[in-house]
Amino acid sequence: MKLYDAPWAPSPRRVRIYLAEKGIEVERKTIDLRNGEQLSDPYLKINPRGAVPALELDSGEVLNESAAICRYFEALHPEPPLFGSTPLEIGRITSWTRRIEGDGYAAAVYVLRNSVPAFADRAEAGKWPALPQIPELATRGSIMWSAFVDALDERLGESDWVAGDTYSFADITALVTIDFASRAKLPLPDDAANIRRWHEAASARPSAEA
Amino acid sequence: MKLYDAPWAPSPRRVRIYLAEKGIEVERKTIDLRNGEQLSDPYLKINPRGAVPALELDSGEVLNESAAICRYFEALHPEPPLFGSTPLEIGRITSWTRRIEGDGYAAAVYVLRNSVPAFADRAEAGKWPALPQIPELATRGSIMWSAFVDALDERLGESDWVAGDTYSFADITALVTIDFASRAKLPLPDDAANIRRWHEAASARPSAEA
Known part of the structure; x- marks a missing residue:
């Protein structure tokens, strides 16, 4: 199988961190997003959506x-x-993952895609x-980002990791989101002490470099 | 446990259809969205996000x-x-579910929340x-809705159900999305024959009435 990847985009990084946490090695091919390779004919034959990541299986699917x-x-x-073992863990991890995606990641995408000149006419x-x-x-x-950061900081005052006592896919999602947002000039406020504590711990894991 | 529910909103309907397909009965409490009960203090104590559905467990969580x-x-x-059994089914169902959410459902929400006067200042x-x-x-x-419908129609020309040969959570997501979009005045175009065939089959299942 082959993973179509890109070095700075948040979604491929989410997969790379996940694979590093699991100790899974997969052949990778880098797609050059800066030059629009994700929208080139050869790549659109692989993934008509024009997005990375994409995983090509040995069957061709x-x-x-x-x-x-x-x-x-x-x-x-x-x-x-990393997605939980018990029904409750599974529910918590999915719930937090989706909240981070829908409230935080969406907010950062709104900002980046609608303000950076390189995304003119490519606002999604x-x-x-x-x-x-x-x-x-x-x-x-x-506005959404500020409200999201407050809620996440409150949550991380209650537990070591986003969805409870152990590192999970929700933490991977949050790490990718926070780092992506900082590139969209949405840094953390100084008083987000719980997020800062968590961000340091999540970033210290070897997977964060993946 | 208790499910906080609402009769016409798409996300609670997704849970009701799912539960009906599984044959699971859960006590429900209806939240009056038309009168803003989801943003009332008593409900915000249950779900600070001010959204339905929410599932209150016997533990209080x-x-x-x-x-x-x-x-x-x-x-x-x-x-x-309904989320697949094999790794490949799980991957396909999750992939289609997320595509429907991110491309189709998001498009319908953009339209409804940004055009219907009742959502003034509540655009998310x-x-x-x-x-x-x-x-x-x-x-x-x-614009996104039209492109999404074309892609979904093409997909449903390849398989009976959205993610393959069997009905899955991806079909529930698509059904809720298509019906919600039609309320946002985004009906299906006449030439979407594959979606129409699929929509008739999905709507004929008893769960669609849930």
């Missing part, structure tokens, strides 16, 4: 979506569990008809 | 996010599997600071 690729590997290699990730940037949506993203 | 609630029940009651679901509507985002949603 391609799985896309970072969380789907990780869940595929989780089913192949259940240990150590992947292959779409031309979608103009909307400056008001970047403003909305900033 | 509350799980939110429709997909997280369904995965919790899937772990409690694995049969019949849940409890946020005031978020004004952005008419250009409704326009973007319409």
Whole structure:
């Protein structure tokens, strides 16, 4: 199998951190996002959505979506569990993962895609008809980001890791989101002490370098 | 346990259809979204995010996010599997589910939340600071919806159900999305014959009435 990857984008990084935590090695091919290779004809034959990551299986079938690729590997290699073992852990990890995606990651994407000139007419990730940037949506993203950070900081005052006592896919999702947001000029506020404590611990794991 | 529910919103419907397919009965309490009960102090004590559905466990812990609630029940009651059994089924179902959410459902929400007067200053679901509507985002949603419907119709020309030969959580997600979009005045185009065939089959299942 082969993983189509890119070095600075958040979704491929989510898969790389996951694979590093699991100790899984997969052949990778880098797609050059800066030069638009994800929207080139050869890559669109692999993934018509024009997005990375994508996992090409030996059968030729391609799985896309970072969380789907990780869940595929989780089913192949259940240990150590990163999506939970008990029903309650599974529910908590999925709930937090989706909250981080829907509230935090979405906010950062709103800002980045609607303000950075390189994304003019590509205001949503992947292959779409031309979608103009909307400056008001970047403003909305900033408001959402502040509220999200407050909620995540409160949560991380209650538990060591996002979804409980152990590191999980929710932490991977949060780490990727926070680091991506800082590139979108949405840094953490000084008073987010719980996030800072957690961010240091998550970033110290070897997987964070993947 | 108790499920906080609402009769016309898409996310609670996703959970109800899922539970009906699994044959699981759960006590439900209806939250009156039309009168803003989801943002009332008593409900915010249950779910500070101000959204339905939410599942209150007997311990008092509350799980939110429709997909997280369904995965919790899937772990409690694995049969019949709606998130897949083999790694490949799990990957396909998750991938299609996320594509429908990110491309189709998001598009319909862009349109509805940014154009219907009842959502003025509540342009994102849940409890946020005031978020004004952005008419250009409704326009973007319409463009995305058309592209999404084309892609889904193509997919349903290849297989009976969204993620393969059997009905899955991806079909539940698509059904809820298509029906929600039609309420947002994003109906199916006449030439979407594969979606129409699939929609008739999905709607004929008793769970669609849940």
